[in-house]
Amino acid sequence: MLLYAVIRAEAESPALVGVCGGGLETHRDAEVALVAEACDRPPENSRPMALRYYEIVDQLSRSVSALPIRFPTTVGGRDDVIRELARRAPQWRRRLDELDGLAEMVLRASWPGAAATPESGHPSGSAYLRHRAALVHTAEQTAGQLERRARLVCRDVRRLSATQGVRLACLLPRTAELELRRVLNEWQQDEVGREVTLGGPWPPFSFVDVQETAYR
Amino acid sequence: MSVPSTTASNDVALVDLLDRVISGGVVISGDIVLGIADVDLVYLGLRLVLAPAHEVEESVNLKRVRTS
Numbered sequence: 260m261l262l263y264a265v266i267r268a269e270a271e272s273p274a275l276v277g278v279c280g281g282g283l284e285t286h287r288d289a290e291v292a293l294v295a296e297a298c299d300r301p302p303e304n305s306r307p308m309a310l311r312y313y314e315i316v317d318q319l320s321r322s323v324s325a326l327p328i329r330f331p332t333t334v335g336g337r338d339d340v341i342r343e344l345a346r347r348a349p350q351w352r353r354r355l356d357e358l359d360g361l362a363e364m365v366l367r368a369s370w371p372g373a374a375a376t377p378e379s380g381h382p383s384g385s386a387y388l389r390h391r392a393a394l395v396h397t398a399e400q401t402a403g404q405l406e407r408r409a410r411l412v413c414r415d416v417r418r419l420s421a422t423q424g425v426r427l428a429c430l431l432p433r434t435a436e437l438e439l440r441r442v443l444n445e446w447q448q449d450e451v452g453r454e455v456t457l458g459g460p461w462p463p464f465s466f467v468d469v470q471e472t473a474y475r
Numbered sequence: 476m477s478v479p480s481t482t483a484s485n486d487v488a489l490v491d492l493l494d495r496v497i498s499g500g501v502v503i504s505g506d507i508v509l510g511i512a513d514v515d516l517v518y519l520g521l522r523l524v525l526a527p528a529h530e531v532e533e534s535v536n537l538k539r540v541r542t543s
Binding site: 306443 | 478487488489491492493494495496497498499500501502503
């Protein structure tokens with residue numbers, strides 16, 4: 260069984276076709292339900308399949324409050340689905356209630372030099388380390404500024420790993436997207452040379468677990 | 476200057492989206508019992524972690540640094 264999302268037990272999920280071509284099934288406990296699909300074999304771990312999976316989860320989460328499940332998570336059969344529900348129901352229900360009506364957007368900030376490679380002719384090891392320290396300092400400073408601005412609109416903000424620049428995940432009501440754009444526009448005007456791009460809104464993939472650490 | 480919308484056709488948004496789909500979301504735990512001829516020998520409690528290769532590499536490298 261390929262798992263898609265956790266929804267409230269009383270919610271009616273829309274009729275959707277899964278990535279394996281079958282209809283999605285809803286398995287209910289007293290408090291929550293798991294949306295799953297019976298697949299003959301685990302889905303291909305490819306970009307098109309992951310995108311198709313996302314589209315299904317997104318459709319689902321636009322209809323009902325949903326905790327998306329990491330792709331591709333499969334369990335042996337329906338008995339495993341029922342067992343997992345019984346084990347995690349109270350925790351999932353609590354988080355579903357907390358995330359009701361909220362979505363995730365990802366902020367990506369960049370600036371000149373954010374992508375600079377460290378191997379660009381430093382005369383010594385200490386010069387190289389100073390260069391690296393300056394890059395880290397700028398990234399930390401930018402992340403802090405951006406996070407403070409984002410928190411004016413976002414209910415929660417988490418830092419995501421980034422190979423260059425800064426990435427933040429923002430949890431917000433779907434209706435607050437324009438307000439977030441306004442706040443970020445102001446930040447860009449205040450911080451000349453900094454640029455922000457915004458992805459989403461998506462189901463709250465980064466906020467399903469209250470135990471998440473700040474950096475992932 | 477306005478904050479650009481990154482759409483599904485935008486490479487950056489696509490990377491961020493795929494990253495969230497395979498790195499975020501609920502992680503399911505599992506159990507495995509290893510046995511021979513219907514005799515249970517080993518019980519393993521697992522936390523199923525599916526991560527992109529670069530995150531696994533980063534994690535392994537961090538552990539190496541900590542233990543060295």
